[in-house]
Amino acid sequence: xxxxxxxxxxxxxELLCKGRELADKLDKKVVSLVIGEDKSIADDMIAHxxxxxVVAKPPVSDFKAEEYADILKQVVDEKMIExxxxxxxxxxx
Amino acid sequence: MRSLKIIVCVKQVVDASDMKIDPxxxxxxxxxxxxxxxxxxxxxxxxxxxxxxxxxxxxTVITVGExxxxxxxxxxxxxxxxxxVLIPGSGDEDYSVITELLAAAIKKIGEYDIILCGxxxxxxxxxxxxxxxxxxxxxxxxxxxxxxxxxxxxVIGERNLGDKSITMESSMPVVITVTKEINEPxxxxxxxxxxxxxxxxxxxxxxxxxxxxxxxxETISLEGVSMxxxxxxxxxxxxxNIEKLVDYLIKEGxxx
Numbered sequence: 622x623x624x625x626x627x628x629x630x631x632x633x634x635e636l637l638c639k640g641r642e643l644a645d646k647l648d649k650k651v652v653s654l655v656i657g658e659d660k661s662i663a664d665d666m667i668a669h670x671x672x673x674x675v676v677a678k679p680p681v682s683d684f685k686a687e688e689y690a691d692i693l694k695q696v697v698d699e700k701m702i703e704x705x706x707x708x709x710x711x712x713x714x
Numbered sequence: 715m716r717s718l719k720i721i722v723c724v725k726q727v728v729d730a731s732d733m734k735i736d737p738x739x740x741x742x743x744x745x746x747x748x749x750x751x752x753x754x755x756x757x758x759x760x761x762x763x764x765x766x767x768x769x770x771x772x773x774t775v776i777t778v779g780e781x782x783x784x785x786x787x788x789x790x791x792x793x794x795x796x797x798x799v800l801i802p803g804s805g806d807e808d809y810s811v812i813t814e815l816l817a818a819a820i821k822k823i824g825e826y827d828i829i830l831c832g833x834x835x836x837x838x839x840x841x842x843x844x845x846x847x848x849x850x851x852x853x854x855x856x857x858x859x860x861x862x863x864x865x866x867x868x869v870i871g872e873r874n875l876g877d878k879s880i881t882m883e884s885s886m887p888v889v890i891t892v893t894k895e896i897n898e899p900x901x902x903x904x905x906x907x908x909x910x911x912x913x914x915x916x917x918x919x920x921x922x923x924x925x926x927x928x929x930x931x932e933t934i935s936l937e938g939v940s941m942x943x944x945x946x947x948x949x950x951x952x953x954x955n956i957e958k959l960v961d962y963l964i965k966e967g968x969x970x
Contacts, residue, residue, distance in 0.1 A: 683880060686845060686855055711858050711875050714841045 622700050623647075625671065626654040626693060627708025628684070630662060634669040636706045641670035643704060652700050656692060675700070684712055718771030718864070720762045721823065722795065722830045723816050723847070724755035726779035726786065727837040735938030742938050749779075751786050754832030756793075756899040758892050762830050763794035763900070765864050771827075772796045776819050778803040778812050784915055792902035792910035799823075799916045801923065808929035813846040818923035820851065827886040828869065833858050833893050844891035855889040856882050860896050 625640040627633040637653060644651045653671035655662050656679050663674040675696050680688040689712075696702065707713045728747045735742055762773045773795040777783050780803065787798040801815050820826060829851075834841035841857075848855035859871035860879070870883045874893050902910070920926075946962070948955040963969045 683882070685882075686848070686857070690849070711841075711873075714845065714857075 622702045623649055623651045623704040623706065624654060624693075624696060624700065624702040625651060625706045626656075626713075627710065628656065628689075628712055629708055629710055630665070632708035632710060632713075633666065636708060637666065637670040640704075640706050643706075644672075647704075649703070652696065652702065654693065654696050656689065673700075686712070718765065718769050718827045719823075719825050720765060720771055720773045720828045720830065721820055721826050722755070722758050722762045722773060722775045722790075723843060724759065724775055724777045724790065725752040725832070725835045725837075725843075726750070726777060726783050727752045727835050730836055740937040742936060749782070749786070751777075751790065752832055752835045752837075754834065754836065754892065754894050756790075756832075757894050757896050758830040758832050758890075759790050759793055759795060760897045760899040761862060761890075761892055762828075764897065765828065765862075766794070769864060774799060774823060776801070776816055778807060778815050780805065787915055788907075788910050788913075789902070791913040791915075792907045793900055794902075794906070795913075797914045797916065799918055801918055801920065806929060808931040809840060809842040809846060810930050811925070811927045813843055813850060814925050814927040815920065815923060816843070817847055817850040818925050819918055820847070822918065822923065827888075828864070829853075829887065829889045831889065831891045833891045841891070844889050848889040851887070851889070853887045853889060854884045855891070856884055857891045858893055859890050860893045862890060862892070862896065 623640045623644045625633060625636045627636060640651045650672040651670060653666040653674045654677065655666060655674060656677045660676050663676055666674045677692045726749045728744055729750050732747055733742050759775065766773055774797050775787060775790045775795045776799040777787060778801045783800055787800060791798055799819055801819060829847060831844040844857055845855055856871035856873060858873045858875065860874040861872040863870045868883050868885055869888055870881060871890055873880045873882060948959045
């Protein structure tokens with residue numbers, strides 16, 4: 622499974638394009654992670670190439686790397702993710 | 715307030731301003747290039763000195779580098795760091811190994827309140843070391859800080875995220891990565907340079923630190939990016955040429 626995540630939707634769409642290519646090549650599926658309250662974005666992720674979208678409730682506080690990393694870790698474990706594409710924004714890094 | 719223990723992690727980088735690219739192979743010519751302390755890491759050292767000036771405490775600088783890094787560590791001791799640790803490296807360490815080494819050295823130091831790093835290095839600009847260190851040490855981080863206030867039992871950092879600035883506070887110990895806007899690194903005086911000769915530089919090897927990690931990432935090629943114009947000219951301003959130009963620009967994604 623290939624996981625794609627960026628807190629910036631535009632960046633996530635771009636990554637989905639590459640994630641799709643990679644998954645097709647490796648015969649895997651693409652999981653897109655959305656951390657936020659707006660579930661309608663899940664449809665956009667599907668439209669941009671995701672097979673599955675995981676929508677996670679955001680932590681109560683503003684962005685804390687460790688809390689976001691915990692959510693990613695949980696998805697990686699549960700969905701048996703082998704490849705991860707993360708947007709290289711400042712928070713992404 | 716008890717005395718603060720501040721650790722600053724610095725990287726040795728080639729001076730990119732002197733770097734040339736071989737026009738045939740596109741590879742950067744690194745032979746004979748002087749190394750220096752990564753510019754943004756000097757901002758981290760400066761910030762450590764400012765914190766010490768205000769609150770007291772001690773500053774330890776750590777680097778992974780070649781033996782000649784010792785000379786450049788003296789520069790940081792002259793600026794105001796109290797002691798330095800040099801971990802000799804072979805040059806093939808990736809970020810995971812570098813961070814394992816730094817974390818092992820920090821654990822050996824044992825007590826620390828604030829760990830400062832530059833946001834990234836001017837050579838590779840991955841920005842990985844600070845966040846990785848926080849992960850390995852299991853402590854909070856505030857990255858891309860362009861304004862830092864240290865109080866009795868907490869730090870408040872303004873994160874520069876480009877389109878916005880976010881203020882965060884954290885307990886200590888904490889990892890802070892700084893941007894170059896945070897301050898202007900000082901130039902040491904002659905007396906400080908002479909005085910630095912008496913400050914200790916410890917050498918801790920990978921073996922004594924017990925780090926056996928091997929690089930996980932392999933650099934396959936390193937090439938300079940050359941910028942070239944396409945030199946496509948649509949000469950006369952005929953309707954046909956204008957149409958060709960517009961079609962071309964659309965095809966290239968310039969307009970559309």
